[in-house]
Amino acid sequence: MKHFFEKITRYMTSRKSQSSRKEFLRGIAVSLSSIPLVKALSVPALAESEKKLKPRQKRITQTMCDLAVVKGNSPAAITRKAIQALGGMSRFVKKGDIVVIKPNIGWDRAPEYAANTNPDVVATLVRLCYDSGAKIVKVFDNTCNSSAMCYTNSGIADAVKKSGGQISYVNSSKFIPVRFPAGSALESWPLYLDAVECDSFINVPIAKHHSLAGLTLSMKNLMGICGGSRGEIHVNLDKKLADLTKFINPDLTVIDAYRILLHHGPLGGNLNDVKITKTVIAGTNPVLADAYTATLFDIDPKKIGSIRMGEEYGLGSANISNAKITKISV
Amino acid sequence: MIAKHLLLIRRLVQTLSVFILVFIIWNTRYPLSGFINPEFYFLIDPFAMFITAVAERVFLPGLIYSALLLVITFAIGRAFCGWICPLGALLDFLSWSQQSVMKLFRKKTMEHDPLSLRHIKYAILAGVFIFALFGIQLAWFLDPITIFVRTFSFNVHPFITGVIDGGFMRLLKITDYPIWLESMYNTLREGFLSLSTPKFFHTGIILVVLAVIMMLSLVKRRFWCRYLCPLGATLALTAKGTFFQRDAGGCKKNCGVCMNLCRMNAIRSDNSYIREECILCLDCVVLCPNDKTSFFFKKLWGSEQHTGGQSKHPGSEQNIWVRANPVFSRAQFILMLHGLILTSLGATAPRHTRNKPQRPGTESNLRPPGALPEEEFVQRCIRCGNCMKVCPTNVLQPSSIGKGLGGTWSPVLDTRRGYCEYQCNLCGKVCPTDAIRELTIKHKQQFKIGLGVFNKKICLPYAKGENCIVCEEHCPVPDKAIKIRTSMVRGKLIKLPYVDTDLCIGCAICELKCPTAPDKGIVVIKVRDA
Numbered sequence: 001m002k003h004f005f006e007k008i009t010r011y012m013t014s015r016k017s018q019s020s021r022k023e024f025l026r027g028i029a030v031s032l033s034s035i036p037l038v039k040a041l042s043v044p045a046l047a048e049s050e051k052k053l054k055p056r057q058k059r060i061t062q063t064m065c066d067l068a069v070v071k072g073n074s075p076a077a078i079t080r081k082a083i084q085a086l087g088g089m090s091r092f093v094k095k096g097d098i099v100v101i102k103p104n105i106g107w108d109r110a111p112e113y114a115a116n117t118n119p120d121v122v123a124t125l126v127r128l129c130y131d132s133g134a135k136i137v138k139v140f141d142n143t144c145n146s147s148a149m150c151y152t153n154s155g156i157a158d159a160v161k162k163s164g165g166q167i168s169y170v171n172s173s174k175f176i177p178v179r180f181p182a183g184s185a186l187e188s189w190p191l192y193l194d195a196v197e198c199d200s201f202i203n204v205p206i207a208k209h210h211s212l213a214g215l216t217l218s219m220k221n222l223m224g225i226c227g228g229s230r231g232e233i234h235v236n237l238d239k240k241l242a243d244l245t246k247f248i249n250p251d252l253t254v255i256d257a258y259r260i261l262l263h264h265g266p267l268g269g270n271l272n273d274v275k276i277t278k279t280v281i282a283g284t285n286p287v288l289a290d291a292y293t294a295t296l297f298d299i300d301p302k303k304i305g306s307i308r309m310g311e312e313y314g315l316g317s318a319n320i321s322n323a324k325i326t327k328i329s330v
Numbered sequence: 331m332i333a334k335h336l337l338l339i340r341r342l343v344q345t346l347s348v349f350i351l352v353f354i355i356w357n358t359r360y361p362l363s364g365f366i367n368p369e370f371y372f373l374i375d376p377f378a379m380f381i382t383a384v385a386e387r388v389f390l391p392g393l394i395y396s397a398l399l400l401v402i403t404f405a406i407g408r409a410f411c412g413w414i415c416p417l418g419a420l421l422d423f424l425s426w427s428q429q430s431v432m433k434l435f436r437k438k439t440m441e442h443d444p445l446s447l448r449h450i451k452y453a454i455l456a457g458v459f460i461f462a463l464f465g466i467q468l469a470w471f472l473d474p475i476t477i478f479v480r481t482f483s484f485n486v487h488p489f490i491t492g493v494i495d496g497g498f499m500r501l502l503k504i505t506d507y508p509i510w511l512e513s514m515y516n517t518l519r520e521g522f523l524s525l526s527t528p529k530f531f532h533t534g535i536i537l538v539v540l541a542v543i544m545m546l547s548l549v550k551r552r553f554w555c556r557y558l559c560p561l562g563a564t565l566a567l568t569a570k571g572t573f574f575q576r577d578a579g580g581c582k583k584n585c586g587v588c589m590n591l592c593r594m595n596a597i598r599s600d601n602s603y604i605r606e607e608c609i610l611c612l613d614c615v616v617l618c619p620n621d622k623t624s625f626f627f628k629k630l631w632g633s634e635q636h637t638g639g640q641s642k643h644p645g646s647e648q649n650i651w652v653r654a655n656p657v658f659s660r661a662q663f664i665l666m667l668h669g670l671i672l673t674s675l676g677a678t679a680p681r682h683t684r685n686k687p688q689r690p691g692t693e694s695n696l697r698p699p700g701a702l703p704e705e706e707f708v709q710r711c712i713r714c715g716n717c718m719k720v721c722p723t724n725v726l727q728p729s730s731i732g733k734g735l736g737g738t739w740s741p742v743l744d745t746r747r748g749y750c751e752y753q754c755n756l757c758g759k760v761c762p763t764d765a766i767r768e769l770t771i772k773h774k775q776q777f778k779i780g781l782g783v784f785n786k787k788i789c790l791p792y793a794k795g796e797n798c799i800v801c802e803e804h805c806p807v808p809d810k811a812i813k814i815r816t817s818m819v820r821g822k823l824i825k826l827p828y829v830d831t832d833l834c835i836g837c838a839i840c841e842l843k844c845p846t847a848p849d850k851g852i853v854v855i856k857v858r859d860a
Contacts, residue, residue: 108751108752108753109753136509144804144843145751145752145806146360146525146722146723146751146754147525148360148361148520148525148722149360149722149751149753149754152361153753166509166513166516168512168513168516169516169519169520169525171499171502171512171515172499172526173499173502173503174507193507210803211799211802211803211814211825212797212798212799212802212803212825229845229847230843231798231800231843231844231845232845234797234798234799234800234803234845235790235796235797235798235845236796237797264808264809264810266803267803267804267805267806268808269806269807269808270808270809273808
């Protein structure tokens, strides 16, 4: 060991290894010239993160009715029936489409507690999308609890995998800061790339109680594509949700009201707070779907801030009595 | 035939042992599969188990397993050190690569007669033991298995996952997220990497400890094992009387090959050896140029007249004994008896450190759910890092040295990094010394880690008069430990949150998700048990 060090020190101090001025300058020149190389390698990657996202365009589709409300014992069957009543999935998903299905997988709770979207509803939608020729169906949510536990215990990861969909955990580098139009409450917020860059966006929330929003419905469900410090969205929530919905423009909204959470939302945890209503509500107008779902809770839709704000923003009418609603029991 | 391959077999066993341990540590995460027992390597570690048991005056199940290891060591010697110990394997690998490099310089390591430095490890063991008698457990700092596991959990694993994860993210970004690469990344994240790269703070020093041990092994092979390791000392004390012994009686050449080979420096220049220092690496057997060295089971009792060269059958090596001493000398026997009496005394003696007033610094630290009361917890915890490794939210962090030397590297909840997951009880499941008791999910959901307290100068509804309620939204208690009352603030009807102290379990998700920065509108504090 000693000899080893001696050899090294001898080598380092020997005349041979000492650099002349010329060598020194040459070394500096070489190291300086490497700067452009490093820059060339790193800058494109940095520029990539500055990717600009534009508001999503909704595909204009005619549906057979404004809203389909289907009741029945099997979550899968009523979901299928509701889509059928609108005119079939092929109106929303074309061949070769990249489809995003955004359920609520926010919480580490089993399906019975009505904190997450019913896995059967999600799986059925995935299957319907593939039947209509979708290239790939992506399912994800930026969870509130640990993602692995949420994905597993909600039963959604398994159900989606079985139906052939691509379930993925969110990748933090895919949250891209989005500038909202002037005057919007959100101003700038990181949104998930996949949610904005897709051919078809299907929003699949579960209807739940929420002490701030009143109810958490389809508009609130879109918080799951937001990154950043999401708690801040809660300040002036209704306006921000309307902004978000306007930006994402979901092509189809399917609200899972098979089990609804009446109190202690959005997490619940007490089976006494869960009401089994066995209903699925589907439509292209998110405001109308939310408004109808509010009536299941015996709440006047006008009292839900986000619905009011959504109507004001022109996202759709919340007037249930004027809408063409198809009610089916299976 | 086998003899020729013994070294290869030993190296394979060592590699396998390291791989098994690394596999175990790597998979100490949610969901903990049934066949992996993260406690295994600690349960067979007599040093950690006995010292903890003595310091805490408790019976640990690990005592039985580790006693088994002691029995094996008594029978065949310190094979654990030479064949199983992951730290030893690491040091062996290091010396082996060092020697491969040294060959280029035509330099051979030279050994002298065994140094009395080797007694340091007994002094360390005795010191730790005496502290344990007074209720202070220091095994956490010096136990080789813990050192290995801790460094891997805190330094190596986050580094590896971080590099792979970051590389994939970069690659995905540059290639604009092709579907096949994304699904590959997803699968990798699910099965191999952590979903988010764990980060542990103040852990540089943990790496330094291992680095120093590794550096020392460059000076002398297995420096740690020869001179310092208290687990080695524990096993050496047991191996003193082993009857599986080296025999080189037939060798008259004194060529010194085996002496220089011995990584433990256990062979004297007169070809005799120190029994308890031998770790059965079998270098001297396999690499002996004269094939004179071998190991035999020696008779425990009975006459041993065959000494040195005065053999009845000069040709046959089996009958030549190296030394005529009986297995135990009288002095050794008395020493062992002495140790036994001390141990049993220690286990029953009253503890002096109990009920001492707590230092203010340690009081504010939140402990994992199921943790013993603070004073006991600090002594019981061996800082193996299992709980912090398994924690799905990365909330468990090693306490820094600055927060009080006694609690160094023990797990605390860093509520700015994470929170305690409501339906998770993994930390209790992986604790080898039960410093964190294993709770059922139901019990865990009622275990009070701390208590949430609103800071009304910061909390948005109180301070700014704006609706927020993020804390109430995230509160996992079914009936919500954060309740709401509506009241007028600055002329507006605002939902004001307050804590139901009976329901709050202090999981701290409210503190983590609270949108105010840098100070939080709600903080979780530790409430001492009444």
